[in-house]
Each structure stands twice: as C-alpha cells, then as structure tokens.
Amino acid sequence: MDAYRALLSTAQNETGLSDFGDQSFMEGLQILASALQNEAKLNATGEHLLTGRIVSSLKTRLQVEDWYKRHPEIDQEIIKAPLIGISLPRTGSTALSFLLAEDPNARSLRSWESAQPCPPPSTVKGVDPRLGIEHSRPKGAQAHVPSSVTGPAECQELMALDFKSQIYLAFAQIPSYAAWLQNADLTSTYEYEKRVLKLLQWGYPTMPWRLKAPSHLLYMEHLNAAFPDAKFVMTHRDPTDVMLSVVHLYADYNSKLSDDIDLHYPARLNIETWSEGIRRAMAFRANGNDHRFFDIDFRTMQQDPIGEVKALYQWLGEPVSEAFETGMRNWWANNAENREVLAKPDPATYGLDLEAVRPLFAEYTRKAAVWTKR
16 A cells, blocks of 8 residues: 555645655655554554654655755755764763753754754744744653753754654654664765755854764764764763663653554664664774764763863864853753653563673673773
C-alpha cells in the first residue's frame, strides 16, 4: 500500500505548493511509511503525532524550495567552519549545547526554527509567532534532557527533511527502517541540512554555527563531505551508563505512542547502533582527522562546566566574552545544577546485560581515557 502518496498530497494541498526539490528523500519516506504501517503498532496518539511530523517535514521541504525559487541569492550564503557535537547520546552533550548557545558571537540551531524554518527568521518583523510552538516530544514523556523552545536543538529535525533521521527510531519500533538507516548514504541529508542553514542564516551577519546530533557518529564521511572545514566536540561517558539511559528513554517514548511494545527491542537496537557508530567515528578520527576533535569527560563537565567550555574555546582560538561566561553560569545554576535526578531503571527490564556491553566498547573506552586527559 502506497501510504506515502497520501502524505505527499496532504503536504501539497495544505501549502498550495508542489515542488519538493531533489527527490533524494523519497526512498526514506517510502521505507518509513511502510514500517510505521506494518511494524510500529501505533495507538491513536502515535498515528496522530507521527503522521503530523511527516506531513510537517514535507511541508517544510515545499516551503524551503519555494523560498529558494523566489530568492536564489540564499544559496550564496556560506556555512563556515561549524563546531559539531558528535558524541554518544546521554553524555552531557545537550547541556553543553545549551552552554554554547549562550555565546552572543555564535549561532545555534534553535528549537523553534528547527521545527519550522520557514519563513526565514530575518524576514519576520516583530516577535516571531513560532516562539509559541510546542515541543514535539510525546505528551507525558519524562523530561530526559534540558529543553526550551528558544534553546538549541539537535540536527535531527533538519535531517528528517531527507527522511534519514533517528528521531523516528526514538518514537516507534520500526526495525526495517532502522536497518536501512544504519547503512544509508546521508550525503543528500547533510547537503539539505546545509541548504536550510543557509536559509536560516540569510539576512543576518555571518556567525559560526554550533550544531550537534549523536547519530552523526554513524555518518562521519557524509557529514565531512558537506562540512569539510568543521571541527568536532565529543563528550564521553561510561558506555554502560549511556546504554541504560538511552534504552530507558527509547522505551519511555515508544510506550507513549504504542500500547504493544517489545521492552527488549530498544536494547538490541541501541547496542547495535552505538557500537557501530563508535567504530565508524574512531575510524574517521584515525584517518587523519584526530586533530579536529576536542574531547570532554562527562564527570569533568559536571564538576567544572565553565572551565571545560573555556578550554574548548581556547582550542578553537575564540574568546569567551564576559556576557558569554555570565550566560553560561546563569544557565547552569538555573538548569543543570537543579535538575531532578531520576532513579536508575533495572537493566533486566529491557533484557540489557551491561557486562556483555562493555567488550563492545572496550577499545573506545581506552581511547576516550587518552583523549580526555589534559
């Protein structure tokens, strides 16, 4: 059943536009739509939320292409030397991104513009109405990470415009899409992300971008092709803590959108995904790219977050202004220091054997200890 065709038509009808641009997104859309229909066992909430997400992404593509048609000069924008976070999930990378977003001389991808980049922010007069949009996290899901509509977002929403994004794996159990995604070519995904970043930057003074998404680990060669002058920041944490945390997160999200989930599936999925992601990232670093990485230990970040950002900026050769430091201290005091500590779930709930996980990350653990030694 061609479920994806109805999604395309809905987006076109709701926007009055017809050109989706490059057709690279079609394969992922078709595989995703089929997996959601045949594997996900979505409840009414899941059907509504994920159908809405897909249509929203399609509408955004239509709108992006329309803006480029009317303003081809957008393509002349240059995305220069972004700093990209590529860590395992649950390693403090989100808190780091919020600290970096306090820099008045850098540019983060904000949640509201990630979810709805059109019209380009520079064309909106007065208070942008998108500042009032709600987060797309399932209602009732725990606050697993810091979040704010005006705060920074991961690249996942922009990657979803090419329908190659792990955001769908967090919401639904769709093994056929997961297997396809792990070995997909994301060259077109990152090129389209850059296309949207140009649109968001258009009309503003050029500033260095701060971007991040854990799934970049799996696609470093494709990411590097789109952003060859990028530098990378990598946060590190005990992989067993990472796996337990991310598996619990996936299970929590899955359970909001389906009444029939396999609690052991998130463990299988995440162990395979992140052990392969780390393997690929280490290979990329070893292939002449190690000098492009700055490494931060999770424990050190918890103890001295401002000091770690200052060290990062010294490595970048950029100053930490007084306004930047004040903003970071205020954010940390109001958020990270007061964040509720959630009880650790029982690994057995998810069929997760942490001792079996350790050998899969043994080489990474050894390297991380060296990388973070300063």
